[in-house]
Amino acid sequence: MVSIKAYIATRALLTIPMVLILLTFVFVIMRILPGNPVLALIGMKASEETIKSLMEQLGLNKPLWQQYFEYIYNLLRGDLGRSMIWGRRPVINEIMNRFPATIELTIGGFIVSILLGLLTGMIAGVKPYGKIDATMRIYSIFVYTLFIPLIGMIFQYVFGVYLRILPVGGRIDPTLLPRQITGLYTIDSLLTLNFPAFISAVRYLILPSFTLGLVLSGVYTRLVRSSLLEVLSQDFIRACKARGLPNRIILFRHSLKNALIPILTMMGLQFALLLAGAVLTETTFSWPGMGTFLMERIQYRDFTTVQGTIVFYALFVALISLLVDIIYAYIDPRIRY
C-alpha cells in the first residue's frame, strides 16, 4: 500500500518527461519544419535586412541546439518571451489577460456537457439495448459531428436575433464590468456582491457554453451509459434490489456515484477537447479568450506570442492531466495500489 503522497510525487515526476516532449515538439514545429518561421510570419515580401535583423532579434541565427537550450532555460524561469508587436510586452502577461475568459468558457462548457451527458447516458443506461438506448447512441454521434461555428451561429440567430433574449457575442456588458479579482467575471461579480454584473456575465456565458457543451456531451453519453451498465450488473446492486429498495434510490444513491468514477479518468482528455472546441467557440462568439488571442497573433505574425501561447497550452494540458489523476487517486483508493 503506497501512501497518497508517494503516489502524487511519482505521478508529478512522470509529468516532467511529458512536458519536455511537448515543449520539444513545439520547438520542432516552430523551428525545424520546412518553412522559415520568420518568412511565414512576416510574409514573403520582407527585405533581406528586415529578415536578417529579425532572425538575430529572435536568436534564430544561433545553432539549433543552442536555441533549444535557451528556449528550455527561459521556460524554466517562466519566461515565454516578449511580444513582437505593441510595445513588446511579456507574452505571459498578455496570456494571463485572456486566460480567465477561456477558463470561464471551458467551465461553462464542461458543466453543460456533463449535465447533458449524464441525462442522456442515464436514459440510455437504465433501459439498455432498446429503442431509447439506440436513440441516445445516435444522439452521441450526432452531437459529436456538429460543427461548432454552425451551431453557435444558429443559437445566436435564434436566441439573440429572433427571440432577443440573449446577447450574441462578448463576455459582459462593458458598463457593468466587475472589479478584477480572479478574472472570471461570474466569480468576481459574486465576490464583490455586484449582482447586475453577475447576471450580465451569466447571460453572455450561456450561448457559448451551450454550443461547446452540446457538442462535447456525446462523449459523456457513452461513458455514463457503459459505466452505469457495469455498476448495475454488480452484486451490491442485486442486494439492493433484493432488499426491495425503489429503483430511484438504487439509481441515484447507489449506482451513480460509482458509475462516475471511471468518467473522471476521461476528464483529462476531455479537457483537451474542450480547449480545442473553445478556440472555435470563442471565434464564433467574439469571446476574448486564449483562442481568439492566438488567432489574432497569428494574423499579426507575432511569432514569439504564437509560440508562447502554444507552450502555455501544453503546460496547462499537462497540469490538468496531473490534477485529474490526483483527484482520481483521492476518490478511488484502488488506484494507489
Next chain:
Amino acid sequence: MRTTDLIPREFWRKIRDAGIDGYMVIVGLMIVITAVILALFAEFIAPYDPIQRVGPPVSPPSTQYLLGTDSIGRDVLSRLIYGTRTIMIVILISTVLSMSVGIPLGLISGYIGGKLDRLLSLIMDSIYAFPGLILAIAVAAVLGPGIYNTSISLAVVYIPTYFRMIRGHVLSLRETIFVEAARAIGAKDRRIMLKYILPNTLFIITVVFSLNVADAVLTEAGLSFLGLSVASPTPDWGFDLKNGQRYFLSGYWWPVTFPGIAIFLLALGFGLLGEGLNTILGKEEI
C-alpha cells in the same frame, strides 16, 4: 454487376442482420459515396464556376441559384460541390500520411517492446493529450496555407491515434498461438509482423480510419473556418462559412447554413460508418 457484388456476400449479410448498426453503416456509406462522387465529378455536376461571380450578391435560393449566391455573387451550390473536392483531397492526403507513419511505428513499437516502445509510447501519448485543433493551428500557422500544408497539419494530429490503436492491438496479437507457431517454425520478426500481425490489424485500421476521418473533417473545417486552410478563392466549406458569418445575423442564412450542413453530414457519414463497423466487426473479433 449488382452493387452487392462489390462487397463480399458474407459481409453484406452481416450488415443486413446487424439491426441499427447495419443501418448506420449503410447511411454512412451512402453519404461517403455521395461525397466521393461529388469530389470526382465536380466539373460535370456543378452548375456554375465556383470562383466566378455569376449573379447578384446574396440572392436567396431560387430555381436559377438552387442554394443562393454568396456575398460576392458566387453560386453557393457550385462552391459546395467543389468544396467537397477540397476537403476530400486534404483528408485523403493527411490520412495516408498519418497512417504511413503511425501504423509502422505502432507495429514495431508493440512488437519489439522494451525501451524503444516506452519512448515512442511516451512521445505519442504526450502528443495525443494535446488538443488536436490547437496543434493543427500551430503547424498550419508555420507552414502557411495550401492543400499540402493543411494535410500535413492534420496528419501530425492523427499519427498518435493510429500508433496507439495498432500498438495496443499488436501487444495482444504478439501473445497469440499462431504468432508463437510462426516463431517456432523459424519465421523472422519482419515476416511475422508483415504476414501474421499486420493482416489481423486490418479491421481495427478500418474502424479507426472511419472514426478518425470524421474527426479530421471537423478539424479541417475548423482550420479553414479560422482562415488557416487552403488560400481563397479555392472553395472550402469552413472558409465559406466564415465569409458568410458577417451577414448571417442579418438574415442571409444560405451562405452559412449549406456549407455548415455539408461539414456536419460528411463528418456524420464517416462517424456512422466507423461506429457501425466497430460494433459489427468488433463482435466477431472477441
